[in-house]
Every structure is written in structure tokens, then in C-alpha cells.
Amino acid sequence: MRTETCDVLIVGGGPVGVTLANLLARDGVSVIVVERDIEVYPLPRAAHFDHEIMRLWQELGLADAAQKAARPAGAYEFRNAAGQVLLRYDMPANAPGGWAASWMFNQPDLERALRERLAREPTARLLIGTSFEGFESETVALYCQADEPFRVEARCIVGCDGASSPVRKALGIELEDFGFDEPWLVIDAIERDASGLPDINLQICDPARPTTCVLMGPGRRRWEFMIRPGEDPADFLTDSRIAELLKPWVPEGAVEIDRRAVYRFHGLLAYQWRKGRVLLAGDSAHQMPPFLGQGMCSGLHDAANLAWKLKLVLDGQASEALLDTYQTEREPHVRAMIQTAIAMGQVVCATDPVMVAARDAGMLAQRAAGKNPVPQPTPAQGPGLFRPDDAMARRMFPQFGRFDDTAGPGPWLIRRGDHPNLDALLCGHEAVLVRPDRYVFGAGEAAGLTAAYEAALTSTPFACSLAFSSRTGGA
Known part of the structure; x- marks a missing residue:
């Protein structure tokens, strides 16, 4: 059995894993990224990043690529079933990170740019078509590529392998459940004629069918429809049902549907982010509903927090105790984001008529009094x-x-x-x-x-x- 060696092994080649690899390799750390899939997933998943993440792309020399894959988000409105504006956020064109506050983007384009940059780093390798088999020890992982088993010996291992995280499961780390679990239909589409489509991001707080409509990267749109209790998610994937849901939104021929999928929006947080020299980052460590647009952002903050600490520890310039500060710093920030996203989701997902009437009356009164809330600073x-x-x-x-x-x-x-x-x-x-x-x-x-x-x-x-x-x- 062949053996590969590196300073840091990263399990998972999505945005978080490849960003972490780029940060480490830029500073001379030898890194191997292993990824199960051969190609970048061709359809968008994450939809949003903020000014702090654009600043991170700037640090990696990817600001131009990020701007090509994205467009600044303008206003974000919450409306009730009657179309009244309950809440409006106007996103600043210049935020503290030095960029527009909010961006909607096409994930595959940005992932390709991240991989292309990584390919230019002499101390980095991306092994695609490679499946995780388990741990031999906390610094040795077992893999299989094209039916050929091999070992990877690393000084540190980081699991960036998504919500189902085989690394987290192999470590026996459990998840804290925040008690929010809602199935939604997600529809991605390519614009053919944007003239009749909304020009801002919308949350429609309609108890009959809570709905999200957002601009994605250039030339793309996304709709999300809540699946109510008792409804069969499979029924929502048919052409006829999708056409019915989109009819109020889309003039005939205005879009081409690119993807349909049912997702469960929930809040989960790993109780432990580190066991010895194995750490978790991104969706492996935490998941949140999309209403705040901070799921991927939170994982990228993990990468930025962890990269320089791993470098110093591996170089002997810092105590290994520095790695303990990764969770103590990041978990409260992520917890606050999860709780805020759930609170926003509870506003959107309310279906009880009495509760909805009280919600609408209260939010409309606040807006009439000029008390429209502004986005809160990042925790x-x-x-x-x-x-x-x-x-x-x-x-x-x-x-x-x-x-x-x-x-x-x-x-x-x-x-x-x-x-x-x-x-x-x-x-x-x-x-x-x-x-x-x-x-x-x-x-x-x-x-x-x-x-x-x-x-x-x-x-x-x-x-x-x-x-x-x-x-x-x-x-």
C-alpha cells in the first residue's frame, strides 16, 4: 500500500477545504486535499457571501474572479401575503471589509477559480475521485482512489467534508440540534429574459406557502418553497408542480430550470471541533438555515481562523494549545449566526393565522414608525x-x-x-x-x-x- 505524506491533510474539496488549502500552501505548508467527486459540482448550492468573505478572496488574489462569479445584492425585503413590506434591508455599497456588503454568486465558477489557484501552489495537491475509508491513527487516514487503497500520513487532518462528514462520524462526535427542521423545495434557473423578474431579493412570509426568491450569480435565479406538514416532498419535484409554483413569478419563457431539489433547513452544531490533531471546519462542524446567507461564510471564517494557527503550530512558533482557541473563538460566532438565522426562519415560516396576523401588525407598525431595523454587526x-x-x-x-x-x-x-x-x-x-x-x-x-x-x-x-x-x- 502506497503512502502519501504532507503537513496538513484536508478531507473535502469544496469552497472551505480548498480555501484552507490555498491559505496554507501560500505560506509554504505542504497540503493534500482529497475529494470524492471528479469534477466541481456543476450547479449552485451556496448563494451568498458578504464583504468579509470578499476580503478573503482579495487576500488570495481572487477578487476579480469572485466579482465575475457574483453580483452585489441590493435590497432584501420581507413581504406578507398581501405584498406589504414588513422589513427592508438596503445593503451598503461599501462595508467595513472594504467591499459591497452582500454578494449573490454562482458557486461552481468560484470553486473552479479556487482550484485553479491551488494548482499553482507547489506545496499543494488535490486528489480527486478519492474516498475516505477511515483512520489508522489521529494522523494517518486511509483512502481509496480508483479502487486502489493508500495511506496518507499528515501532521494534522481537517475534515471539511460536508454535512454528513465521514470524518466527524469516524471521530464519534455528536451534533447539538437547535430544533429547527423544515423541508423546502429549491429551484435554480437560468435567466432568459429578466425584464419581468424581481430585481431584489425577497422573502414572502405567506402562511399558505412561505417562499424565497433571490438573484444568484450573473444570469441566474433561485426560488425556494416551503413544504408544509403532511405534504409529500416527492410531489414537488414534478414538472407540473414546479410550473404551478413558478407561474405567479415567471413570465412564459423567462427562465430555464437548471435544478430542482428538496433540502431540509436546520440548525446543527458539533459539540467538539478538535480531537488531537484532527479538526472539523465548515458544514462538518456546523449547519444553519439559509435565511441569513451565512452558511458558507461561516465555514470560510473557520478556514481563515485555522490556517495561520496551523502554520505557527507546525513551524514550532506556537504552542499546540493554540489549536484549542479555534473552537473557543469560532463556536460563539457560529452559534449566534445559527440562532439569528433560525429567528429569521421562524418569521418566514409562520403558518398559524393568529400568529401571522400578530406578526404582520407588529412589523408594519414598526415600519410605519420608522423603526425599520438595520443589519446587525457581525458577531x-x-x-x-x-x-x-x-x-x-x-x-x-x-x-x-x-x-x-x-x-x-x-x-x-x-x-x-x-x-x-x-x-x-x-x-x-x-x-x-x-x-x-x-x-x-x-x-x-x-x-x-x-x-x-x-x-x-x-x-x-x-x-x-x-x-x-x-x-x-x-x-
């Missing part, structure tokens, strides 16, 4: 490798212009006067120290910041508990 990271009791820590440092291109990968120590356009962001402090994932470590006196950062990397006593923030489950 802060949880405790971990951040300066304790620091008001600036644990949030992403804003980007003005294309500052990141000038500053490079990081970490950054930005002193007052170094970059006059950024002085206002220091909030009166002498300096701010920004981690490689663009999150602020802390602010204060420059020498003290540097010393605190270096000490935190090489020692275990962070100013927080390194225990997982929710109970652990499984074996």
Missing part, C-alpha cells in the same frame, strides 16, 4: 488569542481602499501616524495589533502589544478557559 469572535478586557479585540479590523494589498498577510502592528487614514480607527490608542485573519488582537502601547501577542502564542495560559464552550459528546 464578535469568542474568547481565545485576544488581549483580555480590550474593547477593540475580537472584531475584524476594517479595510479602507485596498489597504490589505499593501500591508500583506499579517500580523500587523499599526501605529498612530503610520497610516493616517487609519488613525481614527485606533480610538486614541498608540497602536493596534491585527492578527493574520484580520481580527484585532488588542490595542494600546506598541511594545506591550507585541510582547503580549508573542507570549500568548508560546504559552498555554490564555486569559480564558480553553475548555470547549459547550459540552463534548461522542467517544
